[in-house]
Amino acid sequence: GPWGPRGRQWPRRGVGSGVVYDANGHILTNSHVIGESERILVTLGAVLSMRAIETGSTPQGGVRTLAAAPAYFYPPAWTVVSTADLGRYDTLWAVSDIHGAYDRFVLLLLANKLIREDGSKQGYGWAGSDAPGRRNFLVVLGDYFGKHGDDSAGLILLLQKLVEQAPQAGGRVLVLLGNHEAGFLADPKEGATDDLLKSAEKHAGQIKGIKKDERVKAGELVRSELGDFMRSMPVGAVIGSWFFAHSGFMDVPISAFHDRPDRDADRKLVAAFLRGINAAKENGDYRELVDI
DSSP: OOBOGGGOBOOOOOOOOEEEOSTTOEEEEEHHHHTTOSOEEEEETTTEEEEEEEEEEOTTSSEEEEEEEEEEEEOOSEEEEOHHHHTTOSEEEEEOOOTTOHHHHHHHHHHTTSEEEOSSSSSEEEOOOSSTTOOEEEEEOSOOOOTTOSOHHHHHHHHHHHHHHGGGGTOEEEEOOOHHHHHHHHOHHHHOOHHHHHHHHHTGGGSTTOOTTSOOOHHHHHTSHHHHHHHTOOSEEEETTEEEESSOOOOOOGGGGSOOGGGHHHHHHHHHHHHHHHHHHHHTOTHHHHTO
């Protein structure tokens, strides 16, 4: 039954199947699959998940229809760049654990000609070029703010800008989730550092959802544009023959991520793992990601 020790009520979950029957994404399923559910999650494949709302039912109540709500779509918790796609770039760069050290991060990128001064509010932009050797792929592996940062919010804004600019210049920037970001999303008051909040006040005019000339609260920041950007960050990435993540993943052969018949058991293991990660992101329960 639903009742556990000391009268505690356990959440009741169920799993069912359905059919996508039109181009608008409407799904046909049996009434008992939905029952009296308070929340419905539709999963397509191993990692694509979205919430759904009920749109109708038959007079007898035996069949019900759902609509996957685009506003609740959550990006995959992982991403893949094939070896062929990776071959479009001249150099693959990776950096991690910046911890709000904006000045040092900028110096690092400038020294390697990944960014350049552009006169914008942030001061810098992607330094892409069609010249040989300049098609760069930058992977940033999490922990963008820390206790001793000097401009954490500015750093995240810069990363967001580079993600948008790089493809226009033949490059790419992939920003992954770290445990600091997961901790902030799970518990904003506990996870926000002083530098993150103070620097958010400094950049209030550039952050949608944050008012100027007001003290920034953690709860406001997590609901702002910066919080949305963090929620969009994948947890891991398979790039060519490498697996990139902030930390703490199980030891699974990289071939398990690719469609090879001889790795069916490995693929199932990885798919189950990724479904768990995606569910944590979809539920907003980032506590499950903090210590992975």
